[in-house]
Amino acid sequence: MHIPDNYLSPATCAVMVLAVIPVWVVSVKKVAKDMPREKFPLLGIGGAFSFLIMMLNIPLPGGSTGHAVGGTLLAVLLGPYAACISISIALLIQALVFGDGGILSLGANCFNMAFVIPFSGYLIFKLVKDRVTSRTGEYVGLAVASYVAINLAALCAAVEFGIQPLVARDAAGLPLYCPYPLAISIPAMLIPHLAVAGLVEAAFTVAILAFIAKTSPETIFAGSSARLKPLYALLAALVVASPLGLLAAGTAWGEWKVEDIKNVMNGGSALGYVPGGMAKGLDFAAPLRDYTAGGMHGIVGYVVSAILGVAVLVIVFKLLGLLKRGNRARSDA
Amino acid sequence: MRSDVGSHDIPAWLRVRESHQPRPDRGRFVEKSLLSVLGALAALRDRPGMGRSREFLRPELKLASALLMVLLVSVSRSALFLEAAAAFELGCLCLLRGEVIARVLRKVAAAGVFAVAILLPALVLGGGVGVLALCAKVLLAVLAAALLSGTTPWTSIASAFAAFRLPDIFVMTLDMTVKYISLLGGLILDMLYALKLRSVGRDDRKMDSLSAIAGTIFLKSREVAETQYQAMECRCFAGTYRSTRRHGFGLSDMAFAAANLVMVAVFIAFGTGR
């Protein structure tokens, strides 16, 4: 569910960052208040744990494997606020070090995975737990909570994707970022999560918690003294505010006009794009020239192409050198 | 009694050689998890060619540049700017060693394949050149991030955050997270190896084994957290986190900064496609 860069418009990314900042602030405040200083390393631990959970390949009946996020698990183990911080940190490291998930879209990813999952999972679990008495009932509640939470997050991601064709269009009315509207993005995201990923998440969460409950039941988060109402309020406010914010940003972008397809045919000057020129690293001096009117554009374009050409050559040679060294080492062995 | 074991108590079945036909099973999840964790640990460790003494550029500059490039590329509407961004990034890439280049390009290729797979329907359905441009943007953004992560050990990235005046607790937690990933990651690896070694037949309760490993890691991590803070306090840690930073702005730093400013200029001039 990690959203890479450029699938969401910068405006959407900015809005999502703004949406998740209050969550972070509240979480940090809560954690600082409730957690004694000796337990601060627990945040780093939680982040590491969250990170490692996402690395594990989980066996599914039938032989395939899947991944889990473990957001609800962490919320139940550490509390939703600590879980939010831990998962955010894990996402940051994944984005910066591994390129799992984009840098600009970090806000959106944190919103979906570090806010929606732990908080909704925790709330649903609490709702069930306060109403059932049996152990089995609690585990069922946990399974349901983690299942619903991850699907909610998938829905949020789907909405973030699906509104891109609405909020970010170029002069010809074509989407600039994710090109799939809600009608496509929602089923595309939800179906795999409802059918597979949600079940993996639920099964894994319950299994781990059962192990911990058996081994060291006292480590499970006992539930803070905080009331849940402020949480509900926060969630509700964000749910209402986000689409408004996104729409506003979209309008500010100012590209609502749907232009004729004819403009597209007109040599591309209205578009600002030229096909085929954007693939990585190959010589494309030729296709690029036909849109510029010469002059300043032409000179800059020329310099750029020259740098590009040289860089590509150097890279190719270095890679060849690497191959040769590898072959020689193998033949020596 | 010297020990708790009678010398000749070894049961009969242990004394004979056994021959056994292993039952077929699909145990790929252990392998895949192992590879995943190994890859993660390797990426977080200092690689050959990386490391404080060999840092060519200040990490803050690289971090800022990566952020800048990702942002500009994302916002840009102009083919010329995207080409310029490609020239800049590939220009930086070609200055690196062969192994680093290969590593970076692998990440970019993976992102590219993924992007093409996702966007293919849109392209086929007439999404126009915007979709191709999107692919290009995805590649350029991933390249910018990969250049950062491929040339900068994590400790430097974390201290770069410190240079941006982010709160100490944030930087400390970031640093500790990576340390714990290594620590717990090492334990997870050993446990996965142990599971692999004992997977001599069919495991009908794979989920149990894997979740038990995950659960044990969690419990272990709590133990570590408690001792860690005590250890830090013993060494006079009181809440402020100081990271060692390089002083001085070298020639390479200035050249790199200048190149970034050129990119901004190109963006302003041509980037919005007007």
Next chain:
Amino acid sequence: MIELHGIGFAYPETTVLAEIGLCVKEGESIALIGPNGSGKSTLLKLICGLVHASAGDYFFDGLPITKARLADAAFAKDFHRRVGFLFQNSDAQLFCGSVYDEIAFGPRQMGLAEDETGGRVDDLIRLFGLERLSGRVPYHLSGGEKRKVALASVLALNPDAICLDEPMGGLDPRTKNTLSDLIQSLNASGKTILCATHDFEYVQGIFERAVVLSKEGRVVRDGPYAEVMADRAFLEAQNII
């Protein structure tokens, strides 16, 4: 049974093992000694197929053991059953819900009937004196108890050869003696034993042979245990005592 010829193992910038040559006959008991960083653990992991050599050949019972070979699931499973490995860190080896289940894990995987599995588990619990702990969660046991459970869980597979990585580390004297006697008995009943160790006073009389690794990861001595251990000057030079 185990033959290593010219084995080397290296990470990108460090060589851990170089030019290792070793022949182990079935039923031998070998102590692997060397200073920290000499690659003892790596060698044991290589022998049990966890890591693969970057140079040289490894044969087990005449069969070449390579990465490609071990990619075959059936072969790998059989191999891992025949060569047991006791990790230095017992925590890594224990992940079941009870001591009983931990020891039963291997036999159950092998597909043994539950009563045969139960028989094996009971035998091992008796052997190690773990009767009181049978239903306990391994996570909470003491270091010595964990070590015993870990070894029991390896023995439950009835391996032909057992690799032990610092089995005595961090144990109290009584437990060390127990383990020492046990290893000796296992060897007497035909198991091939390879053991990386520093605890020399507890392993007297167990090992027939000592293989000494240098700091650079090379075999510098390979001979009768008593003879090697008697050469104090050599051991001091190698930073072993």
